Amino acid sequence: MRKQNVTKRALKIYHAYNPKYFPLSFLQIVFQSISPYFNLWMSSEIITALYEGREKRELYVLVIITLLGNFLLQGFEAALGRGVRTASEVLANNEAAAFYRKTLSLDYDKIENPEIRQLRRRIEENSWINSHGVICMRDNVEAVLRWSINIIFSVVLFAEMFSRITKVPFHWLSLGLFAAIIAFSVFTVIFQCRSGKGISDVWSTVSDLMLRENRISAGHNVYGMDNRIYRQQGILSQLWEKMGKEHLKAFSEVNKKCFFLTMPQVATSRLSQMCTYLIICFYCTLGAFPVGSVIKYIGYLGKMTQSIGNLFFVINNLRNNERFLETYLEFFDIKNDMYQGSLAVEKRSDKKFDIEFRNVTFRYAGSEEDALKNVSLSLKVGERLAVVGKNGSGKTTFIKLLCRLYDPSEGEIRMNDFNIRKYDYRQYLDIFSVVFQDYNLLAVPLGNNVASGAVWDGEKAERVLDEVGFGKRYEEMPKGLETPLYKNFDEDGVNISGGEAQKIALARALYRDAPFIILDEPTAALDPVAEAEIYARFNEIVGDKTAIYISHRLSSCRFCDKIAVFDKGRIVQVGTHEELLADEKGVYSELWHAQAQYYT
Ligand code: ADP
Numbered sequence: 192m193r194k195q196n197v198t199k200r201a202l203k204i205y206h207a208y209n210p211k212y213f214p215l216s217f218l219q220i221v222f223q224s225i226s227p228y229f230n231l232w233m234s235s236e237i238i239t240a241l242y243e244g245r246e247k248r249e250l251y252v253l254v255i256i257t258l259l260g261n262f263l264l265q266g267f268e269a270a271l272g273r274g275v276r277t278a279s280e281v282l283a284n285n286e287a288a289a290f291y292r293k294t295l296s297l298d299y300d301k302i303e304n305p306e307i308r309q310l311r312r313r314i315e316e317n318s319w320i321n322s323h324g325v326i327c328m329r330d331n332v333e334a335v336l337r338w339s340i341n342i343i344f345s346v347v348l349f350a351e352m353f354s355r356i357t358k359v360p361f362h363w364l365s366l367g368l369f370a371a372i373i374a375f376s377v378f379t380v381i382f383q384c385r386s387g388k389g390i391s392d393v394w395s396t397v398s399d400l401m402l403r404e405n406r407i408s409a410g411h412n413v414y415g416m417d418n419r420i421y422r423q424q425g426i427l428s429q430l431w432e433k434m435g436k437e438h439l440k441a442f443s444e445v446n447k448k449c450f451f452l453t454m455p456q457v458a459t460s461r462l463s464q465m466c467t468y469l470i471i472c473f474y475c476t477l478g479a480f481p482v483g484s485v486i487k488y489i490g491y492l493g494k495m496t497q498s499i500g501n502l503f504f505v506i507n508n509l510r511n512n513e514r515f516l517e518t519y520l521e522f523f524d525i526k527n528d529m530y531q532g533s534l535a536v537e538k539r540s541d542k543k544f545d546i547e548f549r550n551v552t553f554r555y556a557g558s559e560e561d562a563l564k565n566v567s568l569s570l571k572v573g574e575r576l577a578v579v580g581k582n583g584s585g586k587t588t589f590i591k592l593l594c595r596l597y598d599p600s601e602g603e604i605r606m607n608d609f610n611i612r613k614y615d616y617r618q619y620l621d622i623f624s625v626v627f628q629d630y631n632l633l634a635v636p637l638g639n640n641v642a643s644g645a646v647w648d649g650e651k652a653e654r655v656l657d658e659v660g661f662g663k664r665y666e667e668m669p670k671g672l673e674t675p676l677y678k679n680f681d682e683d684g685v686n687i688s689g690g691e692a693q694k695i696a697l698a699r700a701l702y703r704d705a706p707f708i709i710l711d712e713p714t715a716a717l718d719p720v721a722e723a724e725i726y727a728r729f730n731e732i733v734g735d736k737t738a739i740y741i742s743h744r745l746s747s748c749r750f751c752d753k754i755a756v757f758d759k760g761r762i763v764q765v766g767t768h769e770e771l772l773a774d775e776k777g778v779y780s781e782l783w784h785a786q787a788q789y790y791t
Contacts, residue, residue, distance in 0.1 A: 204325070209281045211278045219268060219271040223268055224344060226265070228344050229264065230257070234487070239482060299591075301527070303555070317398075325516065325519055327508070327512060331509050334502075338499075352484075352491070356479050364473060365470060372467055375459045375460070378455075379460040379463055385456075389449075392511065463496065464492075464493065471489055535614075535618060537607075544572060544622060547604070547605045547606075552599065553601075560760075566761065571737075576739045577754040578739060579743075579757070579779065585759075586741045587627075590625070593709070595612075626699075626700045636675050637665075638672030640695055641702050642702055658698070660721050664694075688716075690716045693715070694717070
């Protein structure tokens with residue numbers, strides 16, 4: 192994308208988050224900008240009237256006009272201010288919501304992609320730590336509007352002074368002063384642009400340091416128990432001290448650069464101001480305008496040079512912000528490419544969905560090795576399959592592929608004789624109830640969590656909660672299924688333990704009542720009694736569903752019809768517990784005996 196289009200495109204997107212905001216803000220800026228010019232004008236009229244010794248009535252009229260004008264301008268500005276603040280809240284909320292919605296809408300393979308994660312993190316850091324990216328669009332665009340309006344006002348009003356000057360005879364002194372004003376003003380603007388660009392660039396380099404600091408502080412948990420046990424306070428303090436020194440060094444460098452960048456601009460601006468005073472007073476003595484106008488014209492000229500300088504500064508900020516906007520747009524431009532399929536998934540009362548993995552190989556994006564290699568396996572309706580293997584052997588990846596969170600790199604997965612890619616994606620997902628190892632409960636009422644929806648069937652929800660052993664805890668819940676989980680959004684929310692959360696995740700899977708139930712280490716967080724309870728009722732819980740069960744506890748896999756043993760991404764053994772154990776050199780036997788020694 193061409194650079195100049197980045198800001199334009201981002202602005203268009205940002206404006207769409209609340210189309211009311213910028214028009215309202217523009218009006219407010221107009222009223223805010225009129226106010227000082229109006230006051231300069233009226234002050235000069237009042238001083239002239241006093242100087243010329245006009246009638247008191249005339250003076251009172253001028254004062255009343257000034258007060259009334261201010262009252263009206265500030266009234267409009269305040270009324271608009273309310274609207275602008277509300278519109279700004281809506282804008283910020285919609286902007287944040289759009290970012291989360293985009294994340295939620297992405298295919299899972301994009302979410303796990305390390306580059307996309309990094310991109311998302313960069314956007315968050317840019318906006319939350321350094322206020323770069325779309326978050327600073329509002330201030331910058333407003334500043335462009337403000338300073339442009341000010342320049343227009345001051346130029347128009349300053350022109351009025353020239354029309355008066357031309358009416359008095361030419362004087363050589365004025366030529367010299369005008370030349371000096373123009374020269375100093377040009378230098379002021381040049382220095383202002385240079386310093387504006389310089390300062391903006393310097394701050395933009397410092398933002399990288401601030402990101403690093405944030406990563407260091409966010410990456411070290413000061414609440415950690417192990418910090419205390421291993422006395423890590425010393426290491427962490429040293430890290431902070433080192434960071435503090437780097438911070439100080441970078442910022443004193445910034446201060447030094449900013450000082451030298453602004454000095455020439457300050458000097459020329461003061462010289463230009465001095466010449467302006469001289470020429471305006473000079474023409475006043477020649478009778479080009481009354482004495483009160485001196486204030487007005489000096490004020491206008493001051494505003495003009497200030498506004499031009501500020502405008503250049505903001506334009507430079509906008510330019511420096513382009514690289515952050517590019518990151519933002521890059522994230523929003525990510526397209527989902529998961530094939531959505533169109534074949535309807537049959538609604539079968541007999542739940543007859545047979546699955547077959549045919550020579551499936553899979554590699555994660557950015558990874559150098561296959562996570563699954565040439566995996567072939569079939570699963571018939573109603574079967575119970577246990578998946579075992581060491582850490583990193585590919586068990587979870589196998590489940591992710593079955594649920595089409597990823598598509599195989601090679602080979603295919605078929606269901607009832609069709610490649611699963613052909614099925615309508617949403618309908619296909621609906622045939623699975625899964626409890627992942629890193630399941631995620633939401634900070635909403637228990638009922639919404641169990642039903643995974645806005646409404647729930649109370650009787651069914653209570654039944655599944657009871658089935659997974661949550662019944663007793665449920666009775667203590669103050670508002671039953673209406674009880675919010677966690678306290679993120681609601682003070683009345685209840686905090687739950689890891690074991691309780693896992694039970695709720697299990698209940699959610701049962702509530703869905705899908706033909707397949709997949710449990711990835713479903714009892715890891717449960718105490719031995721709760722775990723034994725779940726196993727004792729496993730057949731009752733699973734019912735006539737096809738079940739896949741991943742566990743490190745091999746004793747809990749014995750009740751499965753078939754056990755698939757994964758090793759380094761391959762299925763190295765398939766069979767019943769007894770069949771697998773018979774192969775004494777097999778991986779299963781190795782795993783079994785490693786655990787069995789603690790039980791026998
Ligand atoms: P298991 O469930 O048996 O512990 P996994 O299926 O989680 O194993 O992982 C299989 C292999 O794939 C491991 O080498 C793991 O490091 C790698 N892996 C898992 N998830 C990702 C990912 N999102 N990106 C890259 N590699 C991954």
